[in-house]
Amino acid sequence: MKYVEEFRNPELARRLVRAIHQIEGGPWTIMEVCGGQTHGLVRAGIPELLRGKVRLIHGPGCPVCVTPVAMIDRAIALACRPDVTLCSFGDMLRVPGSRSSLLHARSRGADVRIVYSPLDAARLAERLPEREIVFFAVGFETTAPATALAVQYASARGLENFSVLCCHVLVLPAMEMLLQAKNCSIQAFLAAGHVCTVTGYEGYHDLARRYRVPIVVTGFEPLDLLEGIWLACRMLHGQVYEVRNQYRRSVRRGGNPAAWQRAMTVYEVCDRVWRGLGRIERSGLRLRDEYRRYDAEAKFTFDGESGAEDPRCRAGEVLQGALRPDECEAFGKECTPEHPLGAPMVSAEGACAAYWQYGRRPRAVRG
């Protein structure tokens, strides 16, 4: 496949692995921010290839994983209303709330539908004027513009039966929060290539300088990841605290201004609670006043308090890179993709799911 196979060339990968090992210094601890990168790294066995030189730790960049349990409970509560059709991306369905999941709700008769784009949900509202259509909007800067487009679509057509349960989050404040932690071991970041495709990476320079951490905007294929790590190691060796762009085929310094500007006409920045990480200042997006009528939290009332996460789940530590998924006691025992205790085991970008899928299962349950 063009533009994919080229980035999986084993000979070039071997050369990059050798080049990383030849850089003087280390071992260094590098965090890949995005869950897609975690899957790419674990699938290709890169952490093992770099053992002794680079310790890769996995970051909070799985949007499904960081969506708070209270919001999942709200989505389930909405889905259970007889007048509501709840639309969501597929990997939200199995994420456990405090008592149930959207999949359970659907099996009990709730109208929960998988969509591939927020616009599909807005168009559904147009087709089904007698139903309330709610789109469960999760994701980082990458998906926020598409939700904004759906809101503007609904606004332009005067759709009153469409709303958004908005959980969009911003990655840069979370990276800064991790760097401020007392026991932070992160020495460099691989920043998320798809987020920077939308936002660019101007905002990362200040973070790199203030916290003395090299940042490499990196793609998702094995050669992208290895080149990103190689660039980070070279900067660590040279004590250079700057931003490099490895993912040049997708990312421009200024990002995609048309997409981001559209998003920011619809949203304003707000504080947001992240599952496992707690409240992070100015790390979320909510609808501006002029679009508030499309905000599901303003439109509907929610009864009852949300419950707690399963106390056995250590997703908070996994999402901060403080615990490897296979170090969680529940991994592969009480917690499997069939019976997940936490979102990282079921999300397509979850670190626990990556370890499960690509073979780092406990011996007793290895399939």
Ligand code: SF4
């Ligand atoms: S393995 Fe399961 S219980 Fe452990 S942190 Fe991951 S999702 Fe939570």
